[in-house]
Amino acid sequence: MPLITYRDALNQALREELRRDPNVFLMGEEVGVYQGAYKVSKDLLQEFGERRIIDTPITEEGFTGVGIGAAMVGLRPVIEMMTWNFSLLAMDQIINGAAKLLYMSGGQFSIPIVVRGPGGAAHQLAAQHSQSIESWYAHVPGLKVVAPSTPYDAKGLLKSAIRDNDPVIFFEGETLYGSKGEVPAEEYTIPIGVADIKRQGTDVTLVAWSKMVMVAMKAAEQLAAEGISCEIVDPRSLRPFDNAPILASIAKTNRCVIVEEGWPYAGLGAQIAYQIQQSAFDDLDAPVTRVTGADVPMPYARNLEHLAMPSPASVVAAVREVLYRS
Amino acid sequence: MAATTTPDHISRQLGSTPKATLLDMLAKMLLGRRFEEKCAEMYALQNIGGFCHLYIGQEAVAVGALSTLRPDDAIFTSYRDHVHAIVKGCDPGRVMAELFGRRDGVSKGKGGSMHLFDRQVGLYGGHAIVGGHIPLATGVAFASKYQQTDRVTLCFFGEAAVNIGAFHESLNMAALWKLPCIYIVENNRYGMGTSIERASAIYDVAARASAYDMASETVDGMDVLAVRDCVGRAVERVRSEHAPTLIEARCYRFMGHSMSDPVHGHYRTKEEVEEQKLQDPIKAYFGRLLAAGLIDQNGLLELDREARETVERAIRFAEASPEPSADDLYADVYAEPYGPFRKSEA
Numbered sequence: 001m002p003l004i005t006y007r008d009a010l011n012q013a014l015r016e017e018l019r020r021d022p023n024v025f026l027m028g029e030e031v032g033v034y035q036g037a038y039k040v041s042k043d044l045l046q047e048f049g050e051r052r053i054i055d056t057p058i059t060e061e062g063f064t065g066v067g068i069g070a071a072m073v074g075l076r077p078v079i080e081m082m083t084w085n086f087s088l089l090a091m092d093q094i095i096n097g098a099a100k101l102l103y104m105s106g107g108q109f110s111i112p113i114v115v116r117g118p119g120g121a122a123h124q125l126a127a128q129h130s131q132s133i134e135s136w137y138a139h140v141p142g143l144k145v146v147a148p149s150t151p152y153d154a155k156g157l158l159k160s161a162i163r164d165n166d167p168v169i170f171f172e173g174e175t176l177y178g179s180k181g182e183v184p185a186e187e188y189t190i191p192i193g194v195a196d197i198k199r200q201g202t203d204v205t206l207v208a209w210s211k212m213v214m215v216a217m218k219a220a221e222q223l224a225a226e227g228i229s230c231e232i233v234d235p236r237s238l239r240p241f242d243n244a245p246i247l248a249s250i251a252k253t254n255r256c257v258i259v260e261e262g263w264p265y266a267g268l269g270a271q272i273a274y275q276i277q278q279s280a281f282d283d284l285d286a287p288v289t290r291v292t293g294a295d296v297p298m299p300y301a302r303n304l305e306h307l308a309m310p311s312p313a314s315v316v317a318a319v320r321e322v323l324y325r326s
Numbered sequence: 327m328a329a330t331t332t333p334d335h336i337s338r339q340l341g342s343t344p345k346a347t348l349l350d351m352l353a354k355m356l357l358g359r360r361f362e363e364k365c366a367e368m369y370a371l372q373n374i375g376g377f378c379h380l381y382i383g384q385e386a387v388a389v390g391a392l393s394t395l396r397p398d399d400a401i402f403t404s405y406r407d408h409v410h411a412i413v414k415g416c417d418p419g420r421v422m423a424e425l426f427g428r429r430d431g432v433s434k435g436k437g438g439s440m441h442l443f444d445r446q447v448g449l450y451g452g453h454a455i456v457g458g459h460i461p462l463a464t465g466v467a468f469a470s471k472y473q474q475t476d477r478v479t480l481c482f483f484g485e486a487a488v489n490i491g492a493f494h495e496s497l498n499m500a501a502l503w504k505l506p507c508i509y510i511v512e513n514n515r516y517g518m519g520t521s522i523e524r525a526s527a528i529y530d531v532a533a534r535a536s537a538y539d540m541a542s543e544t545v546d547g548m549d550v551l552a553v554r555d556c557v558g559r560a561v562e563r564v565r566s567e568h569a570p571t572l573i574e575a576r577c578y579r580f581m582g583h584s585m586s587d588p589v590h591g592h593y594r595t596k597e598e599v600e601e602q603k604l605q606d607p608i609k610a611y612f613g614r615l616l617a618a619g620l621i622d623q624n625g626l627l628e629l630d631r632e633a634r635e636t637v638e639r640a641i642r643f644a645e646a647s648p649e650p651s652a653d654d655l656y657a658d659v660y661a662e663p664y665g666p667f668r669k670s671e672a
């Protein structure tokens with residue numbers, strides 16, 4: 001199987017779907033001539049032309065709304081947010097518009113749109129450019145939210161998202177674009193709403209998505225050296241959420257650590273912990289623990305940034321805690 | 327580029343518009359008026375809940391503008407949407423059922439007064455976030471261009487919405503990309519209780535189009551023939567040249583901002599409202615048709631009787647329609663069902 005980057009996997013997904021369906025188009029800032037701020041749309045303008053690869057002014061609310069309007073009449077827009085930080089300007093269109101039009105029209109207008117782009121902290125980009133706000137979107141009925149961690153998942157899930165008839169919020173990991181993984185040359189899709197076991201283990205269940213899967217992996221390797229076996233479950237979709245594999249894993253390990261890049265307060269990890277205690281209370285030998293980003297705007301200073309982010313070391317510490325080995 | 331419609335539109339329209347259309351416009355204005363008077367009654371009886379924004383006084387704008395469209399053209403409007411819906415072709419009974427929150431409502435009782443949708447007649451919704459629907463309308467126009475159809479999209483909103491970012495973002499893209507969209511500002515002078523003078527740095531709404539090198543026109547929104555004339559030209563222009571247009575229709579609302587407000591409140595005087603009521607668009611239009619010998623007093627009474635009967639039938643239909651079932655709570659959150667979410671039956 002070819003080894004390609006996360007960025008190229010997304011590019012392949014876009015290219016294949018643009019070829020497959022003339023209703024699909026890509027729109028956003030710098031997606032065309034510049035080839036994408038993160039080069040996810042490399043060479044697409046060349047192949048598909050300006051009608052389908054559309055550079056926009058800096059107007060997140062406006063072009064997201066234009067995409068939603070176009071989706072009302074059956075087009076399948078892919079809207080690129082240069083980063084999710086800027087989606088805050090488009091939240092009215094996404095939450096008051098895309099998420100609600102089907103419901104408040106009594107089922108008349110489905111909105112087959114994908115809004116995608118990089119999320120989370122990169123390297124010292126500071127408070128306005130380093131936010132993991134997937135839980136904000138996952139909160140909203142009417143939206144689907146996806147956050148792939150590997151090139152394989154990224155490609156398969158993006159293809160599904162584009163074919164989906166509902167609005168899909170697609171979080172890419174800003175620091176995952178260069179990461180490599182095996183992606184088959186032949187066509188495949190990954191269904192939205194199906195979790196994946198990223199590592200088999202027996203002593204503790206780690207729940208992590210997007211970039212945090214890497215962090216959990218590193219922690220697991222370190223712990224393996226000490227004889228502690230971690231199982232890593234990546235929900236991949238944050239809404240709909242696939243609880244069963246997590247519960248099955250906890251039935252085996254009896255312990256759980258949730259690793260989330262976002263803030264702790266009212267974060268997605270809180271919801272997952274709730275779901276676990278509702279359904280797997282009797283399987284737990286220790287309280288569920290969360291490792292999250294610090295409850296602060298992201299600082300610029302390198303040392304503080306590291307302190308504000310979940311790290312393999314903080315995951316290792318949490319695992320020791322649920323194993324009562326600290 | 328701003329132009330203002332001059333009085334010769336009257337003879338022009340009276341001369342070139344088929345009599346049936348002219349009379350139909352009067353009938354629709356009357357129906358809109360009677361429908362909304364009944365809404366006020368039903369609101370007082372609590373058959374209609376939530377916010378309910380009446381359009382009384384502004385009928386000439388919706389009727390004149392929509393008389394220029396093909397049935398397959400699309401419209402978007404704000405929460406003040408009952409009359410646009412009926413004039414675009416929604417069944418009045420289904421509109422009333424929606425206001426009653428019943429299952430046979432145009433939006434199956436899920437939308438209510440502010441969210442009337444009827445895909446079949448090209449009604450792309452009443453929208454309740456001020457200015458939030460302007461990008462959506464621009465998007466439908468974008469799709470017309472993408473799909474190479476000559477379908478036109480009309481987007482109605484109040485003058486207060488022109489201070490919203492979404493308005494400017496949309497006009498910029500529509501002008502830049504030559505989208506077949508016509509933006510109709512119903513300038514009734516007040517956004518809730520804030521007069522345009524207190525909210526806008528410039529009074530002339532149409533002038534804002536110059537920032538985008540977009541065609542614009544100001545029209546007397548109390549004059550249905552002027553609106554028809556003006557919007558008709560814009561529709562032709564947008565179909566042939568893909569040039570979007572901003573139209574400012576100067577009008578007045580005779581009622582409070584919503585049913586929960588008094589007619590004038592602290593922000594305008596009773597005298598002002600009474601004076602404006604002398605310009606009632608329905609009376610003025612009837613006067614012209616009468617002078618042109620196209621209708622007489624009896625003809626008017628006959629049209630009015632029909633309007634009242636239609637409204638009575640609408641009420642009976644709404645009353646007879648069942649409430650949505652508890653099962654409908656989780657219907658139509660997603661197009662593709664999962665978990666508790668399902669699709670509604672057609």
Ligand SMILES: Cc1ncc(C[n+]2csc(CCOP(=O)(O)OP(=O)(O)O)c2C)c(N)n1
Binds near residue numbers: 406485
């Ligand atoms: C973004 C937003 N802010 C505030 C409101 C509350 N609100 C509802 S209608 C309205 C006034 C709008 O006036 P205008 O756009 O002129 O329309 P009109 O009511 O005159 O038809 C306000 C402030 C809202 N619905 N949306």
